[in-house]
Amino acid sequence: MFTVGQLVQPDTVEEAYRILTEKKDAAVLGGCAFLRMGSRAIGTAIDLSHLNLEGITEHADSFEIGAMTTFRMLETDSVLNTFFDGLLAEAVKPIIGVQFRHAVTVGATVFSKYGFSDLITALQALDTEVELAHGGRMALEAFLNRPYEKDVLTRLWIRKDGRRAAYQSFRNSASDFPILTTAVSLLAGQGRIVVGARPLKAAIAVQASQELGRMDLNSQRMDEIAALAAGEMTFGANMRGSAEYRRELCKVLVKRAVTEVAACK
Amino acid sequence: MRKLVGKGVPKIDGMAIATGKPAYTEDLVVANALVVKILRSPHAFARITFIDVAKAAALKGVECVLTYQDVPKQRFTLAGQSYPEPSPYDRLILDDMVRYVGDEVAIVAAVDERTALAAIDLIQVEYEIFEPVVDFETAIGHPSVVHPEEDLHCNFDIGMKKDQNIVSSQRVESGNVEEELSQCDFVVEETFYTQANAQCMMETYRAFNYLDHMGRLVVVSSTQVPFHAKRMLARALKMPAGKIRVIKPRIGGGFGGKQSSCVEIFTAAVTLKTGKPAILVYDREETFTCTTSRHAMRLKVTLGADKDGYIRVVDIHGLSDTGAYGEHASTVFMVAGEKTLPLYNQTKAVRFMGNVVYTNKMPAGAFRGYGATQGTFALESAVNLLAEKMGVDPAELRLKNIAKEGEPFRGFKGGILESSALNRCIETGKEMIGWAVKYPRRSVSETKVRGIGMAVTMQGSGIANIDTASAEVRLNDNGDFTLLVGSTDMGTGSDTILAQMAAEVLEVSLDQIIVHAADTDVSPFDPGSYASSTTYVTGMAVVRAAQDLKQQILEEGAKFLQVSPEEVAFNGHTVRMTGTDKMISLKKLAERLVVGPVHRQLVGNSTYGSPVSPPPFIAGFAEVEVDKETGKVELLDYVAVVDCGTVINPHLARIQTEGGIVQGIGMALYEDVRVDSKGKLLSNSFMQYKIPCRKDIGTVRVAFKESFEPTGPFGAKSVGEVVINTPAPAIAAAVYNAVGVRITQLPITPEKVFMGLQKNSTRS
Amino acid sequence: MQIEFTLNDQPTVWDVSPDEFLADTLRKHGFLSIRKGCNTSCCGLCTVWIDGKPTLSCTALSFRMQGKSVTTIEGVAEEAAEFARILVAEGAEQCGFCSPGFIMTVLALKHELAAPTEEEIVHYLTGNLCRCTGYMGQMRAVKTYLGVTQR
Incomplete structure (x- = not known):
C-alpha cells in the first residue's frame, strides 16, 4: 500500500521542481499504475494537474506532448497518427487495455526509463527531445543514458521530419509485457533501429542503423542488417525469455520492421 | 415433453449479479x-x-x-x-x-x-x-524434511513416508504390464511435465x-x-x-x-x-x-499396441508436487490415474503408480480437472505419439480403442459403461474442424504453417460412494416453492439448473421456485460444489425431493377431493380428479395445508449418493498457426464436442465449456506458476501470470452430443471439470503436426517451440 | 481534502485522503458494483467512466476527480440493464463478479465507436479479463447488442 503524507498541486513547473528537491521524500505522481503497486511512503506527493501538461499540440515543425498525456491519447490522436506511419499508436496499442491506457501517462513512463517500455522504444526511433524542469531540453537518448537525478519531466518534443517508421513487438499472450520490441525509422539516408525489452531498456543498434541508411534494401541486405543489430546489442534473460532467444527474435523483428519501412518508401 | 429441462433459460440471479447488485461476501x-x-x-x-x-x-x-x-x-x-x-x-x-x-x-x-x-x-x-526443498524431483530423500512433526495425522493410510517427504505413495494395476508390453508390436514411452496453475x-x-x-x-x-x-x-x-x-x-x-x-x-x-x-x-x-494451485506433475507414460491397432498397455508413473501442505495431495494424484486408465478399454494391462511429495512452495490444492487434466495431457500426448509410430490416424486409433456405450468399463471395475457418445463426439469434431482436409498440416506462407491436433478425455460426475447430497422442497403458504440445497453456485448456474429440475418435476414455472443456498443452519447437507457433483448428485436429490413433494400434493389434493391419489393428477396449478371437473387449485391447497385447517406443511426431501461416477466425455480439436521464425503459436480454432449426458441448460453448459476450454488454453500456452531458486513466487500478479485475454484464444466452438445416463437426473452427467482437459494435449499435437516440435513440458511457449525448431534443423 | 465533482450526474462533495483511490472511495460510499480483481491495474473489473472515458477506478486517485464527471453502472442503470439482458440470455455473466466493469466498457465502446469491426471490439475490450466464460459468450452478446452480424 503506498501512502501519501501531504499533497501539493503547484501552479508552476518551477514550484514543482523546488518542492521535489527540497523535500527528501517527495515524489511526482504520474498515472499511478506502477506507483500503487509498491509500498512507498511518499511524504509529499506532487500532482502536476494544474500545470496544463495533458495533451498533444501540433506545431509547425514538431509535436509537443505534455507529461500528463495518457497512452490512450497517443493511440487515438488523429493528427499525430498521420505522422510516422502511426508509429506511436502501434507501440502503445498492445499495452493491457483501453482503461489502462487511459490511466498511464507519457511523462511517468519516460521518466522511469522502464526496460519493458514499448513507448520508449518507439520514441527513440523518432527525433524526440525530453524537456525537464531543471535539466532543460535534451535528446531522449541523452536523457535515457544519464544517471537518475531528481527532476520534473514536463514535455516531449517530437520533430515532424517526415520520417517513415515501423514498430514490431513480440509477446506471448497479447496483453503481456513484450519479450522484445523494435522500432525502425528511415529519413533521407538516416536510419535508426531501436531494440527494447531486451529486457534492458531500449537502445539504438548503432551499426545496424548506419547500414540501414546506406543503400538500397533488398531481402539479403535486410537480413544482414537484422543480423548486425542482433549481434551488436546485449540481451538479458527474465521470466519471459532467455538472452539467446531474444537475440534470435531481434533478427526477426528487425527484419520485419525494416521490410515495412522499406515498403513505405 | 419437457418444459424446462433442456431449455437455455437465463440464470435466476443473472440480472442482479451482472448489473453489480451487492451480493458477494465483501x-x-x-x-x-x-x-x-x-x-x-x-x-x-x-x-x-x-x-x-x-x-x-x-x-x-x-x-x-x-x-x-x-x-x-x-x-x-x-x-x-x-x-x-x-x-x-x-x-x-x-x-x-x-x-x-x-x-x-x-x-x-x-x-x-x-x-x-x-x-x-x-x-x-x-x-x-x-535449506528449502524447491525442485520436486529432488524432494524424495532430500536432507530437509518438510514435515518433521510427530503429531501430523492421516485419517487412513495414504502411503505417507514423511521422513522422505512423501505424502502419498500409490500403485494400482491390473494385468501384467511388463509381460503384455513384451507382446506389443508398438511401444512408446515419453515423460511429460505439467506445471502448477493458479x-x-x-x-x-x-x-x-x-x-x-x-x-x-x-x-x-x-x-x-x-x-x-x-x-x-x-x-x-x-x-x-x-x-x-x-x-x-x-x-x-x-x-x-x-x-x-x-x-x-x-x-x-x-x-x-x-x-x-x-x-x-x-x-x-x-x-x-498464499493459497493453493494445481499440482505440478511429472508423468512418464508407456503405451503398447498390437499390429491389429489395439492399445494393450497403459502404464503411467507419476510424481506430484503438493507443496508445503498436503491439501488434496493423494486424491488429485489418484484421479490422474482414475480418469485416464479406463478411457481405452481394449487394454490387457494397466498401471498407475508413483508418489506425491512435499516441497517448500505454496501448497497445491483443487483446481478444475483435479489431476485428470494432468493425466490427460500425458496420456493423450502419448496416444498421439503412438498413432504416429503406428502410422495410423490418431482419430481412428481413438475410435477403435475408446470404451463405448454398453461395453465393460475399467472405471466401474468391470461394470458396463451405460452412457457414452464419445465416438459421435469424435466424428462430429472431425467434421467441424475439417480433419479430412486439414490433418496434419498446411503451409500458409514461407514462414507460417498450420497444424491440427486432437485429444479426448473423461472426468467423473461426483465421487462414487462418498458424495451425499440432500435436498428439500417446501410448498409455501402462498402456493410457491422453496428449494433448499447446500450446493454452492459459484457462477456456474447450478442454482438455476436445480430449480429447472424441481420445476420440471412439479410442472410449475421457474419463477415459482425460490432457491436457497447455502447456509449450514438452514440448508440440508451437501458436500458443496466440487468434483463435478452438483448437477448429478445434488440434482438427483432435488429430482427425488420434488417427486416426493409432488406425491404428497397428489395425496393431499385427493384427500380434499375425497378420492384416492391414483384418481387425481397435478398439472402445476391444480389437483384434479382425472376426467372430471373436481379440482382444487395449488394456491388453495397450499393455504389449507399451511395456514388453514389441515395443519401440515408439505416438504419433499431426499438424500442421494451414487455408487458410480459416470464419466462425461469430450473430443477436443485444435488448429494452430505456428510462426517458424519466432516459434509463436497462434490458436486459430478450437472445437470441443461434449457428451455430458442430457444437457439440462444448453446456454449454461455451453458457457461452462467455453470457459473451461479457455482455461485449458491458458494452461497450454501461457500460464505458469514459477518460483525462483529460493522458492519465492515470481508469478504473483496478472502482470506476471498471464491468463488468456480476449485476443489470445481464436475461436472456440462447442457442440453437444447427448447420451442418456440412466443414473443421472433426466439422463444428465457432469460438465464442470471435463472441459479443461483437452486443450493442452490437442494444442501440443497441433504444434507437432505443424512444425514437428513435440512439447512435453507445459506451457508451450514460443521459445520452447523455437528452440525445438532449431534442434530439428541442425539434426536434418 | 474535499473534492467537488459530478457522480452519476449528481453534484457531489466528498472528503478524500490524498492517497485514496477512486475504487475504494466509491465502495466506501456504497457503490458496491465496483470490484477489484488485481493489484496491478490490469483486470478491468473496476472500470468506471471519468469524463465519459472508461478508466481504472483502482488506479485513479480520488482527489483527481475534482471538477470531473464520474459514472458508475449505478448511474447508467437502464442502459446497463439493456445490455445485461442480452448478456444474461447468453449465460455469459457466469459468476458476475467482472460483469459491471465489463458492461461499463461495452457501453463506452458503443458511445465511442460507430459500427466497430469485430477486431475493434476485441481490441477495445481486451482490458477486461474474465476467467469464467472464455469470452466467446460475451462476444456473442456484444455483437447482438451492437447489431454486428454474427459470423
Whole structure:
C-alpha cells in the first residue's frame, strides 16, 4: 500500500521542481499504475494537474506532448497518427487495455526509463527531445543514458521530419509485457533501429542503423542488417525469455520492421 | 415433453449479479468489522526463533495480534473433503515452523487496513533458516524434511513416508504390464511435465465473521464448501461444530480454489479472541502467493499396441508436487490415474503408480480437472505419439480403442459403461474442424504453417460412494416453492439448473421456485460444489425431493377431493380428479395445508449418493498457426464436442465449456506458476501470470452430443471439470503436426517451440 | 481534502485522503458494483467512466476527480440493464463478479465507436479479463447488442 503524507498541486513547473528537491521524500505522481503497486511512503506527493501538461499540440515543425498525456491519447490522436506511419499508436496499442491506457501517462513512463517500455522504444526511433524542469531540453537518448537525478519531466518534443517508421513487438499472450520490441525509422539516408525489452531498456543498434541508411534494401541486405543489430546489442534473460532467444527474435523483428519501412518508401 | 429441462433459460440471479447488485461476501460485511492482515514468512523453510509483537499490539487501533503461541495446537487440513478427509492433518493455524514463502507467521486485526498493515511492520521476527526443498524431483530423500512433526495425522493410510517427504505413495494395476508390453508390436514411452496453475477466480478469497446474539460464530465466506468449512473450523479451533454457522453468498468464481478454506480460520481466530466481527480479503498477490494451485506433475507414460491397432498397455508413473501442505495431495494424484486408465478399454494391462511429495512452495490444492487434466495431457500426448509410430490416424486409433456405450468399463471395475457418445463426439469434431482436409498440416506462407491436433478425455460426475447430497422442497403458504440445497453456485448456474429440475418435476414455472443456498443452519447437507457433483448428485436429490413433494400434493389434493391419489393428477396449478371437473387449485391447497385447517406443511426431501461416477466425455480439436521464425503459436480454432449426458441448460453448459476450454488454453500456452531458486513466487500478479485475454484464444466452438445416463437426473452427467482437459494435449499435437516440435513440458511457449525448431534443423 | 465533482450526474462533495483511490472511495460510499480483481491495474473489473472515458477506478486517485464527471453502472442503470439482458440470455455473466466493469466498457465502446469491426471490439475490450466464460459468450452478446452480424 503506498501512502501519501501531504499533497501539493503547484501552479508552476518551477514550484514543482523546488518542492521535489527540497523535500527528501517527495515524489511526482504520474498515472499511478506502477506507483500503487509498491509500498512507498511518499511524504509529499506532487500532482502536476494544474500545470496544463495533458495533451498533444501540433506545431509547425514538431509535436509537443505534455507529461500528463495518457497512452490512450497517443493511440487515438488523429493528427499525430498521420505522422510516422502511426508509429506511436502501434507501440502503445498492445499495452493491457483501453482503461489502462487511459490511466498511464507519457511523462511517468519516460521518466522511469522502464526496460519493458514499448513507448520508449518507439520514441527513440523518432527525433524526440525530453524537456525537464531543471535539466532543460535534451535528446531522449541523452536523457535515457544519464544517471537518475531528481527532476520534473514536463514535455516531449517530437520533430515532424517526415520520417517513415515501423514498430514490431513480440509477446506471448497479447496483453503481456513484450519479450522484445523494435522500432525502425528511415529519413533521407538516416536510419535508426531501436531494440527494447531486451529486457534492458531500449537502445539504438548503432551499426545496424548506419547500414540501414546506406543503400538500397533488398531481402539479403535486410537480413544482414537484422543480423548486425542482433549481434551488436546485449540481451538479458527474465521470466519471459532467455538472452539467446531474444537475440534470435531481434533478427526477426528487425527484419520485419525494416521490410515495412522499406515498403513505405 | 419437457418444459424446462433442456431449455437455455437465463440464470435466476443473472440480472442482479451482472448489473453489480451487492451480493458477494465483501458487499455484505457487518459494520465495524476489524480488518485482518497476515504477516508472512519471507523464507521458504525456517523456524521462528524469536517473535515480538509488543510494538504492534501497542499501536493505536490494533485489537489483536496472534502468533503460534496464541492459537490452538490441533493439526487440520484446509482441504474441503468429506470426512474422514484423505488429506493429512498437517497444518496448524500458526506454526513455529514456516514451510513456504508466504506461510503465515502472525495474524493482526485492527480498526482499518492502514493500521493493520502498519502493525505488521512493527512485528519483529527472527528465523533459523533451513535449506528449502524447491525442485520436486529432488524432494524424495532430500536432507530437509518438510514435515518433521510427530503429531501430523492421516485419517487412513495414504502411503505417507514423511521422513522422505512423501505424502502419498500409490500403485494400482491390473494385468501384467511388463509381460503384455513384451507382446506389443508398438511401444512408446515419453515423460511429460505439467506445471502448477493458479485458479484465478476473479473474486479473490475472502470471509468475514461475527458472533451472533447466542454467541455462535457466524462465518460468511466465498466458499465452495460451507459444511466442510464448518467442520474444519470446529476441529482447528477446538470448538463444537454446532457453535458454527457458515453462510455462502454469491461467489465470484471458484474453479476448485474455494474447495480449500484459505481464509476463514484467520478471521474466526480473531473474532473468538476479540469478540468482534472481523473481515479478511486476500488481494491478488496473496491469492497467487498464499493459497493453493494445481499440482505440478511429472508423468512418464508407456503405451503398447498390437499390429491389429489395439492399445494393450497403459502404464503411467507419476510424481506430484503438493507443496508445503498436503491439501488434496493423494486424491488429485489418484484421479490422474482414475480418469485416464479406463478411457481405452481394449487394454490387457494397466498401471498407475508413483508418489506425491512435499516441497517448500505454496501448497497445491483443487483446481478444475483435479489431476485428470494432468493425466490427460500425458496420456493423450502419448496416444498421439503412438498413432504416429503406428502410422495410423490418431482419430481412428481413438475410435477403435475408446470404451463405448454398453461395453465393460475399467472405471466401474468391470461394470458396463451405460452412457457414452464419445465416438459421435469424435466424428462430429472431425467434421467441424475439417480433419479430412486439414490433418496434419498446411503451409500458409514461407514462414507460417498450420497444424491440427486432437485429444479426448473423461472426468467423473461426483465421487462414487462418498458424495451425499440432500435436498428439500417446501410448498409455501402462498402456493410457491422453496428449494433448499447446500450446493454452492459459484457462477456456474447450478442454482438455476436445480430449480429447472424441481420445476420440471412439479410442472410449475421457474419463477415459482425460490432457491436457497447455502447456509449450514438452514440448508440440508451437501458436500458443496466440487468434483463435478452438483448437477448429478445434488440434482438427483432435488429430482427425488420434488417427486416426493409432488406425491404428497397428489395425496393431499385427493384427500380434499375425497378420492384416492391414483384418481387425481397435478398439472402445476391444480389437483384434479382425472376426467372430471373436481379440482382444487395449488394456491388453495397450499393455504389449507399451511395456514388453514389441515395443519401440515408439505416438504419433499431426499438424500442421494451414487455408487458410480459416470464419466462425461469430450473430443477436443485444435488448429494452430505456428510462426517458424519466432516459434509463436497462434490458436486459430478450437472445437470441443461434449457428451455430458442430457444437457439440462444448453446456454449454461455451453458457457461452462467455453470457459473451461479457455482455461485449458491458458494452461497450454501461457500460464505458469514459477518460483525462483529460493522458492519465492515470481508469478504473483496478472502482470506476471498471464491468463488468456480476449485476443489470445481464436475461436472456440462447442457442440453437444447427448447420451442418456440412466443414473443421472433426466439422463444428465457432469460438465464442470471435463472441459479443461483437452486443450493442452490437442494444442501440443497441433504444434507437432505443424512444425514437428513435440512439447512435453507445459506451457508451450514460443521459445520452447523455437528452440525445438532449431534442434530439428541442425539434426536434418 | 474535499473534492467537488459530478457522480452519476449528481453534484457531489466528498472528503478524500490524498492517497485514496477512486475504487475504494466509491465502495466506501456504497457503490458496491465496483470490484477489484488485481493489484496491478490490469483486470478491468473496476472500470468506471471519468469524463465519459472508461478508466481504472483502482488506479485513479480520488482527489483527481475534482471538477470531473464520474459514472458508475449505478448511474447508467437502464442502459446497463439493456445490455445485461442480452448478456444474461447468453449465460455469459457466469459468476458476475467482472460483469459491471465489463458492461461499463461495452457501453463506452458503443458511445465511442460507430459500427466497430469485430477486431475493434476485441481490441477495445481486451482490458477486461474474465476467467469464467472464455469470452466467446460475451462476444456473442456484444455483437447482438451492437447489431454486428454474427459470423
